[in-house]
Amino acid sequence: MAKNARQLCFDALCQVYRDKGYSSIVLDRVLKQCGAQPQEKTLAAALFYGVIERDLTLGYQIDRYSKRKCAKLDIEVAVILKMGLYQLLYLEQIPERAAVHETVSLCQYARKTSAKGFVNAILRAAIRDGKQVVLPVEDGFWRLSVRYSCPEWLLKQWAEEYSLDTAQRLAEASLGRPPLTVRVNTLKTSDEELCALLKKRGVGLQKNRWVEHCYALEHSGSLSELPEFQQGLFYVQDASSQFCAKILDAKPGMTVLDLCSAPGSKAFTVAQGMENKGELLAFDLYEHKTRLISDGAKRLGLDCIKAQVGDASVYREDLPKADRVLCDVPCAGLGIIRRKPEIKYKPRESLKDLPEIQRRILENGGRYVKPGGRLLYSTCSLSRAENEAVAEGFLKAHPEFEPVDLETDWGKAAEAKGNMLTFFPHLIDSDGFFIALFERKGEKHEKD
Numbered sequence: 289m290a291k292n293a294r295q296l297c298f299d300a301l302c303q304v305y306r307d308k309g310y311s312s313i314v315l316d317r318v319l320k321q322c323g324a325q326p327q328e329k330t331l332a333a334a335l336f337y338g339v340i341e342r343d344l345t346l347g348y349q350i351d352r353y354s355k356r357k358c359a360k361l362d363i364e365v366a367v368i369l370k371m372g373l374y375q376l377l378y379l380e381q382i383p384e385r386a387a388v389h390e391t392v393s394l395c396q397y398a399r400k401t402s403a404k405g406f407v408n409a410i411l412r413a414a415i416r417d418g419k420q421v422v423l424p425v426e427d428g429f430w431r432l433s434v435r436y437s438c439p440e441w442l443l444k445q446w447a448e449e450y451s452l453d454t455a456q457r458l459a460e461a462s463l464g465r466p467p468l469t470v471r472v473n474t475l476k477t478s479d480e481e482l483c484a485l486l487k488k489r490g491v492g493l494q495k496n497r498w499v500e501h502c503y504a505l506e507h508s509g510s511l512s513e514l515p516e517f518q519q520g521l522f523y524v525q526d527a528s529s530q531f532c533a534k535i536l537d538a539k540p541g542m543t544v545l546d547l548c549s550a551p552g553s554k555a556f557t558v559a560q561g562m563e564n565k566g567e568l569l570a571f572d573l574y575e576h577k578t579r580l581i582s583d584g585a586k587r588l589g590l591d592c593i594k595a596q597v598g599d600a601s602v603y604r605e606d607l608p609k610a611d612r613v614l615c616d617v618p619c620a621g622l623g624i625i626r627r628k629p630e631i632k633y634k635p636r637e638s639l640k641d642l643p644e645i646q647r648r649i650l651e652n653g654g655r656y657v658k659p660g661g662r663l664l665y666s667t668c669s670l671s672r673a674e675n676e677a678v679a680e681g682f683l684k685a686h687p688e689f690e691p692v693d694l695e696t697d698w699g700k701a702a703e704a705k706g707n708m709l710t711f712f713p714h715l716i717d718s719d720g721f722f723i724a725l726f727e728r729k730g731e732k733h734e735k736d
């Protein structure tokens with residue numbers, strides 16, 4: 289018999305909490321071959337992401353009602369409780385009787401029958417309390433942390449680096465599901481044609497107000513099953529990432545190196561700008577990831593892209609000098625928490641080596657740039673250490689490069705400072721992103 293929504297959600301959450309799996313990969317895997325009805329899958333996904341993004345808030349509620357702290361409970365029991373509380377506190381459409389009954393039943397499925405009474409008692413206590421989210425009384429970062437389910441260290445860092453107001457807005461914007469944003473493959477179709485085809489299938493499309501050929505989709509179902517996707521008429525890419533590829537401004541016939549390329553969406557947009565003419569060498573450290581780039585490029589008909597394994601921090605004599613070099617470096621991902629909510633719970637300690645890795649990749653990327661050629665550094669993080677500090681450090685150490693001033697017509701939605709641009713998710717309903725652009729001094733030999 290096919291599993292129900294809560295059983296699927298429980299399986300997936302255990303893989304995230306116990307086995308430290310990535311949310312999107314885990315959920316895809318659990319839902320793919322489960323044989324459940326679409327509405328069960330939809331509820332499973334809503335519960336799954338809801339519990340992860342509200343983890344600290346839910347844990348705090350459990351600690352109020354339970355003698356044993358949430359962190360000391362069996363992972364399975366903690367997951368069951370968080371699922372039950374999430375339904376009671378956040379999913380109004382689920383009747384409270386169903387929420388309690390289904391959650392207690394999960395104990396059987398999880399082989400934790402001895403926890404039934406305990407789970408029932410905690411959920412009943414939350415109902416007696418009026419199903420409200422209770423916050424710590426004292427004002428301050430701890431209260432904000434519980435309110436937005438965001439670690440205190442991160443709120444403090446954002447408050448210090450941006451402002452307290454921005455920190456709160458960033459934390460708030462990291463809750464809820466992000467839009468599914470795609471880009472039209474203009475080499476195979478037009479906006480009008482693609483929109484008409486997708487509308488016929490009942491897919492809703494919302495044109496992005498800042499980025500051309502960019503749409504948010506609704507009710508699309510599984511993208512990989514849509515013929516238009518299989519035919520390479522579009523691909524998934526967030527608006528700020530599309531904008532980044534545009535800023536690189538690669539032209540037909542150019543040589544471009546994309547040093548951290550997988551899964552390849554920026555390479556795809558850059559290759560479109562090149563009209564598929566020239567050479568775009570796309571690297572990633574991991575072989576299995578380079579296959580994502582090649583498969584995507586094949587589907588989209590972008591044969592100027594050549595994907596290969598390569599370490600972006602190590603110089604290779606055999607690579608050509610390039611007109612454009614893109615360093616879209618590995619980062620903490622603090623701009624894409626809404627997409628991948630588990631990111632915010634990574635220990636701060638695990639992020640401390642990133643700026644040095646990023647610096648090494650940018651340094652190395654610079655070595656490939658031709659005179660007059662451009663170097664773009666980007667992250668999907670919101671942290672001065674990963675962004676401005678790396679970009680400014682590079683310019684200081686490399687007088688042979690100059691900053692290229694960046695502007696957008698995005699108004700207040702993007703913060704522009706000389707050659708650096710930061711996109712804040714609460715202002716653009718899109719991923720947080722950072723871009724810095726440099727040009728190697730010397731004579732230009734650009735192909736127009």
Ligand SMILES: C[S@@+](CC[C@H](N)C(=O)[O-])C[C@H]1O[C@@H](n2cnc3c(N)ncnc32)[C@H](O)[C@@H]1O
Binds near residue numbers: 547571577
């Ligand atoms: C931010 S993601 C790139 C996203 C990609 N540019 C896109 O738009 O689809 C960073 C990528 O860098 C890769 N990576 C990490 N360390 C690397 C290294 N030393 N050399 C090359 N790639 C690396 C990761 O595997 C990951 O795929």
